[in-house]
Amino acid sequence: MEKQEEIPYEPLSKLPEWKDIQPIPQKESLKDPCAILYSPQFSEVMDYFRAILQKKEYSERALKLTTEVIRLNCSNYTVWEYRRGILEHLKIDLNTELDYLDKVIEQHPKNYQVWTHRVWVTTKLNSGDREKAFTEIAFLNDSKNYHAWSHRFWAIEYFNLWDGELEFIDKFFENDLRHNSAWAARFFVATQNGKLKNDPKIQLQEIEFSLSKINLTCNNESAWNYFISFFEIANLDQQQINDLVSKIETKKTRHRFCPFPMSFLIRVYSDKKFGYFSKENLEKAITFCDALSDECDTIRKAYWNYKKIGLEKILKEEF
Secondary structure (H helix, E strand, O other), X not given: OOOOOOOOOOOHHHOHHHOOOOOOOOOOOOOOOOOOOOOXXXXXXXXXXXXXXXXXXXXXXXXXXHHHHHHHOOOOHHHHHHHHHHHHHHOOOHHHHHHHHHHHHHHOOOOHHHHXXXXXXXXXXXXXXXHHHHXXXXXXXXXXXXXXXXXXXXXXXXXXXXXXXXXXXXXXXXXXXXXXXXXXXXXXXXXXXXXXXXXXXXXXXXXXXXXXXXXXXXXXXXXXXXXXXXXXXXXXXXXHHHHHHHHHHHHHHXXXXXXXXXXXXXXXXXXXXXXXXXXXXXXXXXXXXXXHHHHHOHHHHHXXXXXXXXXXXHXXXXX
């Protein structure tokens, strides 16, 4: 992120175009626990903004004033909403507003209000042509920027920009197999794209994809969460389930201190829908809880002890 350029400030009170406006100071109370020490510039700009807001003035000078308010405090949601009214009233070319937002977001990439405004602008333009490229630039600065990912999710769904998205996301795994934002993005695409969601072939493809990453790094919670999610929602036949469970049982043996194979097997062994519910498997699941609690996943010790109590209750009731 580049350093924000210092812009020389000329007091509004000295500008002829603002002579007709009576500034409205912020109401302060002596009962307030403390007074905020605003800069003279900030106080004056806000005083004039309150005045035009009260007048409901939608003009070029009002638009310029909102730009100045945003420069001083881009989190002011009132000024963004007022700016939208001005843009509509003046019928401003919203492509120029996108140009403006490019610069503001570069300076404030994790500000809620700027991204909300960008959604409004692109919706009004009815075009998401710039959004993929723009978010890619944002990812160069921070590849896990929640706001940029959320905006990209919205844009590709709203404007039907799904093509090439899986290939784009895969690039993040080249440098970081644990890239949780990329895993979340891939899950979004695979489950929300109308061409992919509910397709058994795609579901199995995503299971195999996550397993391929687990094979590279077994202790990768993001990949395991992805695998388990698709295992739960996929329309798998019993043979497919058996093949996958067998693979995880092998991983449990090879990676005895990794908590994720055991966690998965506890889920499978204790749920009747997977075809592995038996007295023997429930007893195995209970021993896995002990291993996780005492050795492999001690940070969740309380949870695994709680889980063990539940499994023991099921064992007693069912067998």
